[in-house]
Amino acid sequence: MRENYLLRCPACGRSFPDRYTLDCPSGCNALLRTVYAERRLTPKNLPGIFRYSDWLPVEGYLDIDAGPVSYESVGLAREFGLSNLTISFSGYWPERGGGMKTCSFKELEAQPTVLRLREKGAGVLQVSSAGNTGRAFCEVSGLTGAPIVVVVPTAAADRLWTTVPAENVCLITVDGDYFDSIAFGREVCSLPGIVPEGGAKNVARRDGMGTVMLDATLALGRLPDCYFQAVGSGTGGIAAWEAAERLVADGRFGSRLPALHLSQNLPFAPMVRAWEVGRQEIVPEVDMPDVEAAIARVSAGVLTNRHPPWGVRGGVYDALAASGGRMYAVSNDDARSAGRLFADTEEIDLDPAAAVAVASLSRAVEGGFIGPKERVLLNVTGGGYERAAEDLDRYPIEPFIRAAAGAAFEGDLRDAVSAWLAEQGVTVRA
Ligand SMILES: *Cc1c(COP(=O)(O)O)cnc(C)c1O
Numbered sequence: 001m002r003e004n005y006l007l008r009c010p011a012c013g014r015s016f017p018d019r020y021t022l023d024c025p026s027g028c029n030a031l032l033r034t035v036y037a038e039r040r041l042t043p044k045n046l047p048g049i050f051r052y053s054d055w056l057p058v059e060g061y062l063d064i065d066a067g068p069v070s071y072e073s074v075g076l077a078r079e080f081g082l083s084n085l086t087i088s089f090s091g092y093w094p095e096r097g098g099g100m101k102t103c104s105f106k107e108l109e110a111q112p113t114v115l116r117l118r119e120k121g122a123g124v125l126q127v128s129s130a131g132n133t134g135r136a137f138c139e140v141s142g143l144t145g146a147p148i149v150v151v152v153p154t155a156a157a158d159r160l161w162t163t164v165p166a167e168n169v170c171l172i173t174v175d176g177d178y179f180d181s182i183a184f185g186r187e188v189c190s191l192p193g194i195v196p197e198g199g200a201k202n203v204a205r206r207d208g209m210g211t212v213m214l215d216a217t218l219a220l221g222r223l224p225d226c227y228f229q230a231v232g233s234g235t236g237g238i239a240a241w242e243a244a245e246r247l248v249a250d251g252r253f254g255s256r257l258p259a260l261h262l263s264q265n266l267p268f269a270p271m272v273r274a275w276e277v278g279r280q281e282i283v284p285e286v287d288m289p290d291v292e293a294a295i296a297r298v299s300a301g302v303l304t305n306r307h308p309p310w311g312v313r314g315g316v317y318d319a320l321a322a323s324g325g326r327m328y329a330v331s332n333d334d335a336r337s338a339g340r341l342f343a344d345t346e347e348i349d350l351d352p353a354a355a356v357a358v359a360s361l362s363r364a365v366e367g368g369f370i371g372p373k374e375r376v377l378l379n380v381t382g383g384g385y386e387r388a389a390e391d392l393d394r395y396p397i398e399p400f401i402r403a404a405a406g407a408a409f410e411g412d413l414r415d416a417v418s419a420w421l422a423e424q425g426v427t428v429r430a
């Protein structure tokens, strides 16, 4: 093949070139995958994740030095009695080279997504998140000048900030909850030139997150035996599985897929519930009863996705099944003490979601689900907020438009976004 990668549908087997494609052209209910021409991974002398650009759906790179940092744990490993614990840290931790200034591994997704879109000439990205995802995309927009449209609930807008001025963000606040802003965001994508970021369907997001597995495996010299991560959508788990399959095919790092050990934060744990009964489908009444109350009670809000890519072909269920994985439901108390233990032993503060993963590792050790000599990879998906607050500037994102509750995307609202788009000088390839 002439392209350095193609997309492939795991359901019908079709392969085709990438046009920022999010779905199989034949309409299959499956997550498309990248198939790279390079079967062997050769790290490049490029910044951050672009070291692994052989296995990213991009041609060039961004000059952003913010990749995962993998190292052999001493303190936490001793605490858990593990002889081979590798920590892969995504966040801000300058002493170890951790350069993600918005403090979460969502930057691993944002960087290749922004570049892929630019290279494909597909238009302007639309994102609906005031959490780690929104912040990461705003930061990458600030660093690259790539225009993005962010739609969030008005009440959550102050959670968006960057560490450099982000002049090309069109922030639309919607009076109402997340559902309202997601629905409004969908409407905004009806404007020619604006495309949805795509979530788990976006191969750039998954392969960006997959660099954690690549980085840790190269640091270890071989694939780990097991992989621990806290999940909300589970996209990081799918990404770890896909990256591990590529490393197996590479041939130099072992032939066994690492078992995925994925965790959620009680009382919101729909994937754990479905996994426990071996169900490939999330049933809202059974798996997430009293959903709003449950979501309000978790300490790690980023783990509360109501529509995870669970049963879809190539989704989280398949990843767990293929790797012989396990799931954990972690209470707020256990997550908090695990977070404290991590800060004491490794000397960096954690995102509450990463603390959930540490607690699941503790549980796996206690329960004998992993052996003391296994090669364990702990994906610390976020942290270093305290360090970042000391060191870095913080720029709030100013709203561009405020939409009233229930407003339709038409008239003045539509005209304002069109005018912004024209100002960005965006030309859309047909
Ligand atoms: C988004 C997020 C997660 C969950 O990631 P998924 O793989 O998408 O479920 C975990 N930790 C942090 C810090 C996050 O921001």
Ligand SMILES: [Zn+2]
Residues within 6 Å of the ligand: 009, 010, 011, 012, 013, 014, 024, 025, 026, 027, 028, 030
């Ligand atoms: Zn298909």
